Amino acid sequence: MRKCIILFLLISLFNILSSCSDLGFYWQATKGHLSLLNKKKNIQDLIDAPDTPAELKRKLKLVESTKSFANQYLTISLNEAYTGYVELERSYVTLVVTAAKPLELKSYQWCYLFIGCQEYRGFFIESEAKLFASKMISENLDVSIRPVTAYSTLGWLNKPWLPDYFSDPVLSTFLMRHDADLISTLFHEMAHKIVFVKNDTTFNESFAVFVEQEALSQFLDLYKNTDLFNENWEKIFSWYLNARDDRALFRELIENTYNKMEVLFSSKIPTKEKIIKKQQLFFELYENYLAKKKNFQILSYDKWFEKKLNNTHLLGVKRYNSKVQKFAKLFENNGKEWPAFFKSVRDLAYLSKKERDSFMDSLN
Numbered sequence: 001m002r003k004c005i006i007l008f009l010l011i012s013l014f015n016i017l018s019s020c021s022d023l024g025f026y027w028q029a030t031k032g033h034l035s036l037l038n039k040k041k042n043i044q045d046l047i048d049a050p051d052t053p054a055e056l057k058r059k060l061k062l063v064e065s066t067k068s069f070a071n072q073y074l075t076i077s078l079n080e081a082y083t084g085y086v087e088l089e090r091s092y093v094t095l096v097v098t099a100a101k102p103l104e105l106k107s108y109q110w111c112y113l114f115i116g117c118q119e120y121r122g123f124f125i126e127s128e129a130k131l132f133a134s135k136m137i138s139e140n141l142d143v144s145i146r147p148v149t150a151y152s153t154l155g156w157l158n159k160p161w162l163p164d165y166f167s168d169p170v171l172s173t174f175l176m177r178h179d180a181d182l183i184s185t186l187f188h189e190m191a192h193k194i195v196f197v198k199n200d201t202t203f204n205e206s207f208a209v210f211v212e213q214e215a216l217s218q219f220l221d222l223y224k225n226t227d228l229f230n231e232n233w234e235k236i237f238s239w240y241l242n243a244r245d246d247r248a249l250f251r252e253l254i255e256n257t258y259n260k261m262e263v264l265f266s267s268k269i270p271t272k273e274k275i276i277k278k279q280q281l282f283f284e285l286y287e288n289y290l291a292k293k294k295n296f297q298i299l300s301y302d303k304w305f306e307k308k309l310n311n312t313h314l315l316g317v318k319r320y321n322s323k324v325q326k327f328a329k330l331f332e333n334n335g336k337e338w339p340a341f342f343k344s345v346r347d348l349a350y351l352s353k354k355e356r357d358s359f360m361d362s363l364n
Helices: 002-017 023-038 043-048 054-073 126-138 179-194 201-222 233-266 271-295 302-306 311-321 324-333 338-349 353-361
Strands: 084-086 094-100 110-112 116-118 121-123 142-148
Touching (some): 023 121, 054 179, 054 201, 094 126, 094 311, 179 201, 179 338, 201 311, 201 324, 233 311
Antiparallel strands (some): 094 142, 110 116
16 A cells, blocks of 8 residues: 555656656655645645634635635546645745747756656756756756746545645735636646646646636625625735736737747758847847836736746746637637536647647637
8 A cells, every 4th residue: 555655746746847867856856745735734624723814814714715716617626635734934935947949939848657648747846957957957958947936746645545735725925826726726726636748848837727727706796795804805916817818918018039940940040140139039028018017017027027037937928828718719609618627638638738728829
């Protein structure tokens, strides 16, 4: 039984951290995940405890309401997930490394057992993430390291026949977010438990983003006249609408640059000239952001633009958003009924990537 549990743990970590190359990587992944599980406290116990800080208690109650909504309205069975809470000592849980060729808008992939190839590789230890990134840079690739505040084991360890010790916890990094973002983060991670397609990171992430956006909208609408948010519902809903518009504006800036970059990379001009023009396009992107910065209502992308931008940053935005509107159309085609929609997405998972992309492209 113990060997079985350890096997499931390792499988889940392949999903979490998208990597499969050496035992050293698996060891840091296993240690990192186990360190979280060892710190887990029961959420209901924390809610009931008189010495739990009021704000933490409020946030945990919001988590419980989100879970109940997902179970009742989205028909998502969470099994044993999110019954525990882990307080981290930092603002992120893992660091994710991504890479791409300098003159191609195509993400480098790492391939693993069980889950196929994915476009990122995660580390619990900062020094190991930086060492790995340095290795990729030495191979003349565009590389970036991004802190991640949430992940799930895709349901592998949330089984009723496994001890609750192994179930996915709610992390303190979830609760650091605005209320609306906390809710959407939970919906996003829940979506990965419903469908996860091998070798198709963009499909998986765009699906999860659609679920988080649509479910959040429904959640806020449902609890409009309740005391869940005390008297802050109007402020939270206003924040949600403004954040949605800000993100759309940011995606518009990225989409414009991405399209120009595609044209540049496919052109016949010399490589050296392409590299120069590539940097010019990134500078133009930054200038466009500064020109439109006054139009952003509550979100700031200053830190994003502080980085030395490369192809991985554009691909990161595309990865999470390129098929969201397609999923919105599929949801509409299914009468905006969650069970029917999830069945359609599961059916797509059985198609080849070519067939799946062709179907998604047909959704206008």
